[in-house]
Amino acid sequence: MDSGNLQRFYTFIYDLQFSPCGKYLTACDNFGYISIFSLSKVLDSVSNRNPFCKWQASKSSLYCLASNAKLLFSGGNEGVKGWKWRTIQKETGGNEPLFHFIPPSNQQKEFSDVNGIAVSNENGVLYIASGHVAYSLDIETQQIKETYNGHSDYIHSICTRPDSNQFMTGSEDGTVKIWDSAQTLEAVHTINSERKKSNGKSSQWIGCVTVDSTGEWMVFGGSCSPTMYKLGSMSCATVFDVPQKITTQTAIFTSGRIITGGSESDIRHWGRNGDPISRVPTSLSHVFSIANNSSNSQYEVLAVSGDSSDIDIYTHFGYKAFSLSSY
């Protein structure tokens, strides 16, 4: 097996992001490459299953992607880099990032990798989860605005609440914290995930946090089953029925349903009241990211990625249409 094939075999695609216009799909992997797929080409013919543009954004892994109208952000072991969508669309790729932000090292002098980023359109701010701490970065000036301390272990996932100045973080310490962007001393609210095992050590961790488009409902998951919360009353609505051994790495709200994926080969579809709708198989054995292209009705597909260099595309929720290959 030559090095190309070896690299392909060990590729994990950690995150997927659709472009704001909805015409492109972005994927970042553990070798630091960003691949861009053009949806019109991909949906047109069978032979176009490869990225139209791919470049090495970072020498080590990239864990997360986010985008606003002008920029694509990638976060990984080397901090956060921003790329202009215009230069990407011209197929020259983002060889030069527009900016490169490295989070400050913490007191233990460890460099923490960026596990999650989320864009807030209200403030023009990018929220970065790096280690135990979350930062809010002003996109124009690339300066840190605020630092949010509170978690006792590293943050896995971060997401913004629409129409408000709040954001949520889910961490390895088993808590979900809801922050207000102005208050940096402590989180507005902390939710502890329920204990699954009753042994002394709490081995809970939160892998993903996501909010729906109205900002009222939140789903988080991890080593605990995916749990739906109503944010207005801070009460737990329901816990999805997932076998105990399955961990949840990603969840999204889309088209009147919730889709979760994790340490199994199927992705699960749930209704908004917690009832299971279906389990749809993927070609992956572990799912890291699910994304739905809701901003463009012409190319409205669901993309799923995980521990493989392939990305599964669903044109209909019930079955996989085809797979894209990032190699």
Added chain:
Amino acid sequence: RTRGVIVTMSEEAVIRKRLAVEGDSGQDDRRLTGLLKTFLKWCAAENLSQEENEATFQKMLFTLEQVEFAFTRSELVVAMNHDEELRYESLVTQVKEEIEVIQLQIKALRDDLTNAREVRQHRQEYDAMATIIQKHPARELTKKNIESLQNKLQDLTRRLTELAEQLSLRRNQGHLLVLAIQQLMDNSDKQSGDNDTSTPMDI
């Protein structure tokens, strides 16, 4: 359509004509050339018996009839093709209109579908909220609890004030009592002080 008499026709002219109409479906062409040949032969022939004359004449008429028949048939076919073309055109326009109508219907149904999806989503959210709400006790019950607790509180405060009043009353009475006893003792001391020199008692 003429039964024009061909006066002088050389062989070359015939071949030329044949080559000109080449590419046509062979039968008509063959018939016409055959007719021409027979006619020329007949004209050139001498000493033919009456029967032979009649026969050749009939043959030629027959071929002519055949040719005319073929001609009428092809005319009818042309007319039929034309009619078919018109009919197909009208069909095309009709189908196009129907397609447009149906596309509008599809669009309307799609909107209905998105509305229905939204309705279903709201229903499900309602379900989820209902489960949350169920976990809390009913408003009536809590109201009653609150009322009863408030009543209890009122009663107890009233009792407190009553007891406080009584306490102050008793205190005053007690104070009076002590005062009276003291005065009595003072008086008795004075009296006993006049009578004898007994040691005063300590109170």
